[in-house]
Amino acid sequence: MEFSEHIKTANVEDVVLHQPLHPPSKGTLCITGHHLLFSDREEDSGRQVLLLLRNVDAVEKSSVENLMNYFGLFPKPGRSDRATESSGTIIIKCKDLRVIQLDIPGMEQCLNIAQSIETLSHLDSVAEMYPFFYRPSHASLGEQWGLSTPERHYTEMEALHERWRLSTVNQNYSVCPSYPPAVIVPKAIGDDALKKVAKFRQGGRFPVLCYYHKKNGMVILRSGQPLTGANRKRCIEDELLLQAVIADSDKGYIIDTRSAQQAQQARMMGGGFESKPCYSSWKRLHRPMERGKTLQESLIKLVEACGDKSPNMDRWLSKLENSKWLSHVQTALSTAGLLAECVERDGHSVLVHGSEGTDATLLLSTLAQLIMDPSCRTLEGFLTLLEREFVQAGHPFQQRCSHSAFSHARLQQECPVFLLLLDCVWQLWCQFPLALGFSEALLLRLATEAYSSDYGTFLCNSDMERGVHQVKDKTHCLFQALLKPKERDQYTNPLYEPNELAIWPSVHPQSLQLWSGFFLRWTQQAHHLELVQEEIRNMVIEWGKLALS
């Protein structure tokens, strides 16, 4: 394969590996098109470390002296003292926030390896990515891909059939390239009208139903911003569509994820918002959410703060504050809470959008559903929700997750919206430890898989792109794999008790915490806390056995 041209040195002996939570070990390093493989030389230990190159966020070459600082926490390997001049060291910073150090004898080999890692971890071509090569023995291609489809979602929700229909206007992705082929829209609106509405909404993302609240028949819709532009263009079909949503109810809410000012400015760029005279039954609420570069920088700052070895408390608190990550968590949860309140308590339908409607919009609609809908809180339910609201709804995973917090590459489209979602879900999990059917381990797994994966689920930016690359035929599905009996056990919450009520999160600063399981994951303490989860699981299993006997 072409990968070989990037590999000048494929094998190196006598490499010392330093990784968190383990003593340093010496062995053979092997580099392949997609992996870094380290095998421990001690035969009885037989330990192997397999690292997906896609997981590598940054590679740093460093002299031994510098490292002593960085790895002050790791036990000193006796052998590294005799580090000869000709040995080099590589530090690999991963997207799952792990930091690994390799001491490689021979400067040239070291440079070769570093070069290969650098190149192979940044491959742009989707078809060359590992999911297309991953062939686990326990599964075969052609099994069901994905958990559900828009068609099935619609069929299952009989209550909405009266007023809503499944439209296949986007069958060829010609109306909206980032939507799935089938979407749910008001029955009263025909496909021709939808095409017109699509032209009036950014990215063709016309308003579609994403949630139907069984208790009162209210719905959540999402879309892109209306393209009113500076001269206040109108689209009568768009207005009719929204009017059809309200039907006999008195009004609806539009939650715009931008500030009023940002929305104003968007008009100058051809975007805009629903103005009062044209959408008289809709009440617009501006709830600015951070997006794009700012959010990515927030993540970078937080990860930097977490890696800071300074024992100074003031410095930590000010860095934590300065990263603003927890503020973004607070905003996301409170806006989602507001959205859920509008639907559940105020009894009105809501349309959510920002600009593109592929980031903050999806974050909000997902969180609100978790808050209100008990069926989203099981393991299957949650994965189905993610599949529907992020994967199928067109969150551009490939653009957003191509780099994480360590990368030195210039920021382009990276943005940790999905990670922010997982953090918010974790906060819910902490506040309602019995109400969610999945475990923290699942959230951690998803946080890793979104950035680098054996599976095809998070490849590409939309359903259309996945079709082009035949992702569903040539890769395995992560969600299906997570539900396999063996995996499933560790991803369920042993304390889960189904609960029909809405779970309203508290958004006081005192109620929100740093997600140490993720941000401090590779520390001894996080490891202890993982063991505690295991202990809880064992307790429940033991009790379950007795209770059943």
Added chain:
Amino acid sequence: MEHIRLPKLWNKHPVNIEKGSSSGSHVDFIAGGRFCVSCVNCSATAVSEVEKVRLLDRMFSKRSRVGTLYLTATHTIFVENEGGFRNETWVLHSLVFSVEKQAASSSGCPLLIHCKNFQVLHFVIAQERECHDVFVSLQRLSQPERYEELYCFSYKPNVDEKERQQEWDFLDLRAEYTRMGIPNSLWKLSLVNRHYKVSDTYPAELFVPQSTTQSVITGSSKFRSRGRFPTLSYYCKENHATICRSSQPLSGFSARCLEDEQMLEAILRSNPRSDFMYVVDTRPKLNAMANRAAGKGYENEDNYSHIKFQFVAIENIHVMRSSQQKMLEVCKQRSPSMSDFLEGLESSGWLKHIKAVLDAGILIAKAIAEEGVSVLVHCSDGWDRTAQVCSVACVLLDPYYRTIKGLMVLIEKDWISFGHKFSHRCSHLVGDPKEVSPIIDQFLECVWQLMEQFPCAFEFNERFLITIHSHIYSCQYGNFIGNNQQGRVELGLQERTHSLWRYLWSNRADYTNPLYRPDQSQAQGLLRPSTAPCWFKFWGRLYNRFDHGMHPRQSVEEYLRAIKEETEQLEELLASHRRKISKLEEKQARNRTPKATYDKSPTAWFIGHDLVLANTPQDYTSGFLTSSTCQLKTPCSSLTLSPQDFSKTYDSSHSNGSDRESGIADLSCRSPFSEESTRDQDSDDDAYSAA
């Protein structure tokens, strides 16, 4: 009673209060159901009452409750009598930290009661005169001038005198030293202070190295502040290393004391495997140097052979007091942004101080466990920072102190017996405000921080720490009254009051951590916590403990406790069934129906039921529902409430509910999720008019 200046004076305790009290929401932390009994028996015969008082919710200001406020000799009681059920809030006068009367407005006159357990009650009283009277009465009632006025002397639970005496036998420090392994060939009991003549703030019984003579002790004590000579706090059986404690030496710039040097030499020699010892001064170096000018100071390494001297900078009581006040101000903000909160937390410096105490504890614990070197710890007087650091080191070193009884023993040893000035620090009596400082709070928080890092290493739970915290301030039990052993003996506390330790022990089921796994490797021996700043958390369940809405709505611990109990019961049942089966088998080998017996066993049923109960911790209910009383009785309360009920209560807890139709402005105001709504409402209008 003369302090109560309200016009209505009754000579009868109102019957309704006695009846209702056991369901009051505060019974939980004030000694359970015995509470109301105590009121009947105590001197609370004079009651004044104010009607139509509103109690505001701190976090959601639109929410308020209307009721009657009663002042008794010992408590402030607010009885809500709306909506058909009673809800009572009881606050001990001794828990009142300050009373604040704010300027009257059209709605009435606000009266704020700040409590030492971090509860803040915000009343609005219609008449300013009445408010003033309550204010004056409360001020007097909450600031007793003599020990005899304290609640512990009038608190009379339904226990006979013999039992009461036995309560005090529950903890025996002599037994604790025996557990450590002393007296032995290296350490002996000294009764030199049995009449509190050598040091009036030390206990009567002290342990010193075998070789020390009385003259060395008295000589050394004359060279130490308040006569607090170096004496044993903890002895490590495995390697003979010890933690000793004292006050600062009166060294000034050059003074020496032969006996004091001999004392340290003796301590060093009683650790046969070590050829030096550490002397840890827990003060910042600057403070210690300043003390030299006053004829006090620290040990000169040149004068003491084989010591390694070290400062660990823990700030003094004044810094800690103002730090906690700043931190509490941050907690009391109604809806701070995340940045406000983190900035406030940082500038209070509270977590920095907690870390300093824990760091010092780790330093000492490591010297003992890893190096096998003895440590002498002191600060200025040796009753604040020294107590903190010694006891934190003990918790880290010895798994025994991580048990329920062990922590009680530790507090009894390093805090009570060694003369931490509880009555001064916790302002049990009206006195010098500069003596007040949350030193013991910091110790409890250090333990909590460790529990957060090692959830399986502690036999007790968070509630245990919080209950101890409450009672340190409540003056309900005699344990923490006074400033030293001599004072307590003089007050006759053991003869006249009850002991908290016995009460906690008999309720230990409530304080047990279901995840306690003493055999787990990281729970054994020396705890090795991370002291990276990112692992220090804000202890919301103490400092915001009455703001129920902030805390997790479901409790893993309650659930696990229920499971654990069930598992134990089931195991027992299984064992008894097995016994029965084997008996049956012996008797009639033909008739075998054991399986049927199992299936019909009622346990399987009860489990489900119990779990629902376990699933609905009281916090959840009382946080969400204005009145816990009636809801608690339905076993399936919060989680299985019908949706309508839930939304109704949610509604009432967050809004007036009545102005539902009035549009988005109201929605944003009442929504807990839209703190910034008013501003956005404006900007929305701007956008809209521009459009």
